[in-house]
Amino acid sequence: MTMQRSLLALALIAGLSTPVLAAGPAEMPPKQSWSFAGPFGKFDRGQLQRGFKVYREVCQACHSLSLVSFRNLAEAGGPGFTPRQAAAIAAEYQVQDGPNDAGEMFDRPGRVADRFPKPFPNDNAARAANGGALPPDLSVMAKARTYERGGLWFMLDIFTQYVEQGPDYLTAMLTGYAEAPKDFTLPAGTHYNKYFPGHAIGMPNPLSDGQVTYDDGAPQTAQQYAKDVTAFMMWTAEPHLEARKRLGLQVIIFLLVLAGLMYFTKKKVWAAVKAHPETVDETRAQAKHH
Numbered sequence: 001m002t003m004q005r006s007l008l009a010l011a012l013i014a015g016l017s018t019p020v021l022a023a024g025p026a027e028m029p030p031k032q033s034w035s036f037a038g039p040f041g042k043f044d045r046g047q048l049q050r051g052f053k054v055y056r057e058v059c060q061a062c063h064s065l066s067l068v069s070f071r072n073l074a075e076a077g078g079p080g081f082t083p084r085q086a087a088a089i090a091a092e093y094q095v096q097d098g099p100n101d102a103g104e105m106f107d108r109p110g111r112v113a114d115r116f117p118k119p120f121p122n123d124n125a126a127r128a129a130n131g132g133a134l135p136p137d138l139s140v141m142a143k144a145r146t147y148e149r150g151g152l153w154f155m156l157d158i159f160t161q162y163v164e165q166g167p168d169y170l171t172a173m174l175t176g177y178a179e180a181p182k183d184f185t186l187p188a189g190t191h192y193n194k195y196f197p198g199h200a201i202g203m204p205n206p207l208s209d210g211q212v213t214y215d216d217g218a219p220q221t222a223q224q225y226a227k228d229v230t231a232f233m234m235w236t237a238e239p240h241l242e243a244r245k246r247l248g249l250q251v252i253i254f255l256l257v258l259a260g261l262m263y264f265t266k267k268k269v270w271a272a273v274k275a276h277p278e279t280v281d282e283t284r285a286q287a288k289h290h
Contacts, residue, residue: 027172027176027194027195028147028149029147029165029168029169029171029172029173029195030168030172031164031168032164032167032168032171032227034164034167034231034234035047035231036164036231036234036241036242037161037162037164038160038161039161039245039248039249040245040249041241041245042242043077043078043079043231043234043235043241043242044231045079045080046216046218047227047228047231047232048078048079048080048231048232048235049079049080049081050214050216050218050224050228050232051228051229051230051231051232051233051235052073052079052232053212053214054207054212054225054228054229054232055138055229055232055233057211057212058206058207058211058212058225058229059138059206059229060116060119061119062119062126062129062130062135062203063119063135063136063137063138064116064117064118064119064120064135064137064138064139065115065116065137065138065139065236066115066116066118066137066139067115067137067139067140067236068115068116068139068236069112069113069114069115069116070086070087070089070090070093070110070111070112070113070114070115070116071083071086071112071113072239073085073086073089074086074112075239076242076243077235077239077240077241077242077243078235078239079232079235083112086112087111087112090109090110090111090112090114091109091110091111092109092110093109093110093114093116093117094107094108094109094110094117095107095108095109095110095111095114095117096117119135130202131189131202132189132202133202133203135203138233138236139236139237140236140237141166141170141233141237142166142167142170142230142233142234142236142237142238143166143234143237143238144166144237145166145169145170145173146165146166146169147165147168147169149165166234166237167230167231167233167234169195170226170230170233171223171226171227171230172195173193173195173196173201174206174207174222174225174226174229174230175207175222175223175226176193176194176195176196177191177192177193177205178192178193178194179192180192180199184199186200187200189202190202191203191204191205207222207225207226208222209221209222211225212225
């Protein structure tokens with residue numbers, strides 16, 4: 001599954017970065033505050049569950065999540081659903097299975113081992129339903145999309161561990177719809193977005209205030225929806241983020257302890273040499289004599 005995510009990410013980067021070169025730079029996305037940022041960052045479970053709700057009610061009609069299984073919803077480091085809740089969510093979907101004894105494919109309720117079904121049977125059907133545009137899979141979108149910060153920002157990013165360009169871009173893009181400037185020619189069937197490369201995007205504005213009902217008191221605004229669904233996409237792109245950061249911290253602590261032990265071992269071994277340097281000279285003389 002990890003290899004599939006990596007290959008899909010490379011394909012999306014290759015396919016989606018082309019318009020940047022052809023259409024000129026877009027506006028710089030605002031930097032957002034994320035709970036998963038930095039070496040000690042963790043996902044906000046409530047935000048992941050809200051983002052999943054936004055995906056189900058807004059995004060899944062067009063966008064697939066083909067690398068994610070229902071069981072992942074209940075795994076450690078994920079949205080925090082229980083196995084029973086994950087099974088109930090899976091049962092709400094119809095998954096194609098088969099062939100049966102008659103050689104025919106059939107639909108059945110989803111199981112936790114199933115992956116999220118695609119909204120369209122094939123790419124041609126997806127294009128036909130979306131004016132010729134193919135809605136991309138969102139499984140690794142938060143890692144596949146990025147932007148150039150320019151200048152010496154990349155040097156600062158090394159020290160601050162800033163790797164949230166993808167989530168920042170997605171949040172900005174989802175809320176970046178506006179009226180096209182008078183001097184801008186908008187191709188037919190596209191919409192103006194100030195953060196999208198080339199500014200002409202085929203997807204209409206998907207979010208509006210009050211569109212999705214939250215039960216935890218979070219603001220029901222387009223900006224909040226964008227951040228929540230982006231955080232959810234960050235988890236689908238990197239579901240083991242917390243485990244990776246935890247392991248990295250353990251490795252750093254181990255290396256620091258090892259470096260300390262090596263230093264004190266070196267001091268212990270060479271302490272006698274520093275205290276009696278004449279012994280070293282005598283040993284060398286004997287070795288040369290023999």
